[in-house]
Amino acid sequence: MHIPLAEPPAAAGAEHLEQQQAAITRLGHELRALVEATVRTAASADTLHRVADGVRHVTGQLTGRRRARTEIPEVDGFPGGPRMYSPVVGAGSPLAPPVRITPTDDGLIGHCTLGIAHEGPPGYGHGGMSAMLLDELMGQACTAAGTPGLTVSLQMRYHQPIPLETPLRIVGRVTGTDKRKIFAAGTITTQADPSTDLVTADAVFITPDPDRTRALFPGLEEEA
Numbered sequence: 001m002h003i004p005l006a007e008p009p010a011a012a013g014a015e016h017l018e019q020q021q022a023a024i025t026r027l028g029h030e031l032r033a034l035v036e037a038t039v040r041t042a043a044s045a046d047t048l049h050r051v052a053d054g055v056r057h058v059t060g061q062l063t064g065r066r067r068a069r070t071e072i073p074e075v076d077g078f079p080g081g082p083r084m085y086s087p088v089v090g091a092g093s094p095l096a097p098p099v100r101i102t103p104t105d106d107g108l109i110g111h112c113t114l115g116i117a118h119e120g121p122p123g124y125g126h127g128g129m130s131a132m133l134l135d136e137l138m139g140q141a142c143t144a145a146g147t148p149g150l151t152v153s154l155q156m157r158y159h160q161p162i163p164l165e166t167p168l169r170i171v172g173r174v175t176g177t178d179k180r181k182i183f184a185a186g187t188i189t190t191q192a193d194p195s196t197d198l199v200t201a202d203a204v205f206i207t208p209d210p211d212r213t214r215a216l217f218p219g220l221e222e223e224a
């Protein structure tokens with residue numbers, strides 16, 4: 001089964017889409033600022049209770065239709081398009097750094113800075129965050145190469161701790177294919193010193209067969 005990559009939006013509706021994405025991006029930015037303030041604050045218990053009440057009030061304003069679990073958001077393109085709520089690249093997700101990705105001749109490069117909210121050892125990034133960053137970059141590299149797949153194996157090697165609040169460079173590239181299997185490799189370095197690998201990874205992705213693809217992604221089936 002050929003999995004069609006997401007098309008760019010048609011001109012009609014593109015303006016609405018851009019406005020929606022801009023609003024989602026703005027809310028994501030403010031939510032990340034809230035998360036950052038939350039994990040750094042030394043505010044008193046009274047202040048924390050007052051803020052919690054305020055946040056509960058704000059959350060109550062996000063009413064209306066809720067997206068179903070397998071529904072692909074109208075602001076997204078899947079696979080190969082924007083993922084506004086991805087915990088890695090989603091501008092609208094308070095969980096995401098978010099990573100900004102650009103294509104290269106050999107794969108993809110991502111840029112991001114991890115904050116205290118992504119801390120593992122004090123002052124350094126959580127190992128699970130590194131795995132998430134590399135899984136995403138390698139997965140997106142598979143899609144960019146025209147062979148989208150799901151991760152079935154992820155081998156991580158942690159050489160040095162990832163410094164927080166330091167611009168990072170994440171590389172993902174496809175190294176080979178074998179029928180439905182796609183092999184990929186990735187590295188994390190700082191932007192200042194791209195020749196010193198801090199974390200490296202190898203992964204295997206598999207393009208699901210047609211029946212599995214339809215079962216896993218009913219939203220993709222409707223679009224295709």
Ligand SMILES: CCCCCCCCCCCC(=O)SCCNC(=O)CCNC(=O)[C@H](O)C(C)(C)COP(=O)(O)OP(=O)(O)OC[C@H]1O[C@@H](n2cnc3c(N)ncnc32)[C@H](O)[C@@H]1OP(=O)(O)O
Pocket residue numbers: 003079135136139140143148149150151152153179180181204206207208209212213
């Ligand atoms: C549409 C995409 C959108 C892609 C969208 C991308 C979004 C990016 C998101 C980031 C990445 C993720 O988080 S992905 C989420 C985390 N991953 C997952 O949840 C995947 C869970 N796994 C699965 O659902 C399943 O394993 C599938 C559907 C991926 C594959 O199942 P299957 O189709 O039954 O495959 P199966 O027959 O078992 O295996 C096919 C071939 O691969 C080999 N194989 C199986 N496992 C491994 C393995 N660990 N290492 C090496 N090789 C393996 C088998 O021996 C066989 O080789 P041979 O006999 O043919 O030689």
